[in-house]
Amino acid sequence: MSNISLETSLIQALESAAASLGGNVPVILEPPRIQTHGDFATNVAMQLAKVLHRPPMEIAQSLVKALEPQLKNGLASAIEKIEIKPPGFINFFLSQSLLHRTLQEVLTARENFGRNSMAQKIRENTKVQVEFVSANPTGPLSVAHGRQAAVGDSLANILNFCGYGVTREYYVNDEGNQIEVLGNTLLARYLEILGLPFEFPENGYKGGYMKALAQEAVQTEGRRWAEGLPGRKEWFMEKAGGAILEIIRKELEDFGVSFDVWYSQRCLRESGTQDDAMEFLKQRGYLYLQEGAWWLKSTAFGDDKDRVVVRSDGRPTYIAADIAYHREKFRRGFTKIVNLWGPDHHGYIPRMVAAVQALGYPRDALKIVMVQLCTLKRGNEIIPMSTREGEFITLRQVMEEVGKDAARYFFVMRRTDSHLDFDLELAKKAAPENPVFYIQYAHARIAGIRAKLNVQAMRPNFSLLSQPEELQMLRRLREFPSAVEACAEQFEPHGVARYLLELATDFHKFYDVHRVVTEDVELTRARLGLIDAVQIVLAAGLKLLGVSAPVKM
RNA sequence: GCGCCCGUAGCUCAGUUGGAUAGAGCAACGGUUUUCUAAACCGUUGGCCGGCCGUUCGAAUCGGCCCGGGCGCACCA
Numbered sequence: 001m002s003n004i005s006l007e008t009s010l011i012q013a014l015e016s017a018a019a020s021l022g023g024n025v026p027v028i029l030e031p032p033r034i035q036t037h038g039d040f041a042t043n044v045a046m047q048l049a050k051v052l053h054r055p056p057m058e059i060a061q062s063l064v065k066a067l068e069p070q071l072k073n074g075l076a077s078a079i080e081k082i083e084i085k086p087p088g089f090i091n092f093f094l095s096q097s098l099l100h101r102t103l104q105e106v107l108t109a110r111e112n113f114g115r116n117s118m119a120q121k122i123r124e125n126t127k128v129q130v131e132f133v134s135a136n137p138t139g140p141l142s143v144a145h146g147r148q149a150a151v152g153d154s155l156a157n158i159l160n161f162c163g164y165g166v167t168r169e170y171y172v173n174d175e176g177n178q179i180e181v182l183g184n185t186l187l188a189r190y191l192e193i194l195g196l197p198f199e200f201p202e203n204g205y206k207g208g209y210m211k212a213l214a215q216e217a218v219q220t221e222g223r224r225w226a227e228g229l230p231g232r233k234e235w236f237m238e239k240a241g242g243a244i245l246e247i248i249r250k251e252l253e254d255f256g257v258s259f260d261v262w263y264s265q266r267c268l269r270e271s272g273t274q275d276d277a278m279e280f281l282k283q284r285g286y287l288y289l290q291e292g293a294w295w296l297k298s299t300a301f302g303d304d305k306d307r308v309v310v311r312s313d314g315r316p317t318y319i320a321a322d323i324a325y326h327r328e329k330f331r332r333g334f335t336k337i338v339n340l341w342g343p344d345h346h347g348y349i350p351r352m353v354a355a356v357q358a359l360g361y362p363r364d365a366l367k368i369v370m371v372q373l374c375t376l377k378r379g380n381e382i383i384p385m386s387t388r389e390g391e392f393i394t395l396r397q398v399m400e401e402v403g404k405d406a407a408r409y410f411f412v413m414r415r416t417d418s419h420l421d422f423d424l425e426l427a428k429k430a431a432p433e434n435p436v437f438y439i440q441y442a443h444a445r446i447a448g449i450r451a452k453l454n455v456q457a458m459r460p461n462f463s464l465l466s467q468p469e470e471l472q473m474l475r476r477l478r479e480f481p482s483a484v485e486a487c488a489e490q491f492e493p494h495g496v497a498r499y500l501l502e503l504a505t506d507f508h509k510f511y512d513v514h515r516v517v518t519e520d521v522e523l524t525r526a527r528l529g530l531i532d533a534v535q536i537v538l539a540a541g542l543k544l545l546g547v548s549a550p551v552k553m
Numbered sequence: 554g555c556g557c558c559c560g561u562a563g564c565u566c567a568g569u570u571g572g573a574u575a576g577a578g579c580a581a582c583g584g585u586u587u588u589c590u591a592a593a594c595c596g597u598u599g600g601c602c603g604g605c606c607g608u609u610c611g612a613a614u615c616g617g618c619c620c621g622g623g624c625g626c627a628c629c630a
Binding site: 028030033034037041043046049056085086087088089136173176177178291292293295304305307308309310311312313317318321343344345346347348350370372380413414415417418419420421423426429430431432433434435437438441444445448449450452494498501502505508509511512513515516517518552553 | 579
């Protein structure tokens, strides 16, 4: 019996018990804060008190009585005892035998423990697209992009684990002002190296990487572009954009993030889909002409004001491309679209949500996840995000300093929509206050014990596991599927990071008071099975976050 | 001015479809090792959940009004 069906059947049992008393209220079952209050608790009795006009404690008694016959079938072996506590809570305690069965489930399913087969069937036809990073190819990735990359990739992993068909996409902004300035910057640097007169563009990119690229151009092209040959400007735009995109791609790859699709804005426009989309919106009546410009009637869907889509001079605004792009996403078969945006775009959300609805898709088909910025620190010292010269701390620098694993974990360990303090010193530390280290160390410790032995945990007797520390780990293992599921539902990976920290804590505490390998062969086998399961789940969780699970540290 | 996000221990944060005594980690102080990794564990101290009012059996959680911090309000991308 999987834990999800246990909870479901318990809820059903409670609902029918409630109905037999004459009240129809939704039953909520949740883990109480305090362990002495059991593994699940429900407040139905209090809810029913309103309807039935009877004291909640009395109702709770009746409910438990009505539950008894149902507990006989199947649930009986899962529930150890039921307690009623004032002002009317009903607390359920899981039996040890259920926990022991959970352990067996983990060992059978191994890295697939927590993948819900029922949900899998329903969801495999739900194509989800997660679009993230999508940084303009004008320079190396910043720390902010790094967080988006870590969050997006982990989220995609989690959704995939929960049964969705997931596509990772990067929207390449390969045209427009910025690319033009970028090309001109490269040209200027190129001419500079050749010792020719040059004009550094206003708002040009001052980073050292442009000089490196120019050097490269000098090597491959020689003085070919010294004169203003036709196509020079285009060549430099192409060269700069392409080279930087490649830098970004490589950087993400080293960060453990790879995209299924790199979608080019230029291709989108050239294919004519942008014009199609505009035409489509006109037909639907959500585009109107005023003062020479075309406006999207976004106020029809809750936006503050309508938005210009095509300027009076005929040039489309940025949102025109975005509308077309999102329409293409839906036409490509995605039924759920997830976009990760930085906080600088948050004012843009209402109009995009409006645009999706104007296109005829449901409001909740588009989910925009705000990824807040982070502050880099060394201990208490804040590191400035950029210097006057336009240099900023890059993702690559952070990765090189603290390593991929620590960076990936730190970026997702807080709620995505809240500001993150990233302490580089802490991330490097091999000490328990560093959460990545602490979790990986638990994994390595287990691997260490297992490596020393050849004992196969053949048909162990798990009922020997009854110490509080053992039961605690078993309870935690059982929570894994619902912890991941909650993250998928909320589009929020930090729950996995927290879960792993808790599981690691449970293990370290166990390790400190009990020995796995003892003279008692039966107990040794049972405990080996237990730590095997913990290792499996730690590895599975770390994998979701893109963090490695070392066997030795 | 309008809109969005945030305010929980000294610090960094969980907890917010309303539930029981508000939880971790760090920092501070004090302990634990002839035993599978002490790179670990245990204990103590620490709170008017920004404030006030309301909704109700019950509010960190929901609503209103303040205070404080961040951000967004283009025929830019």
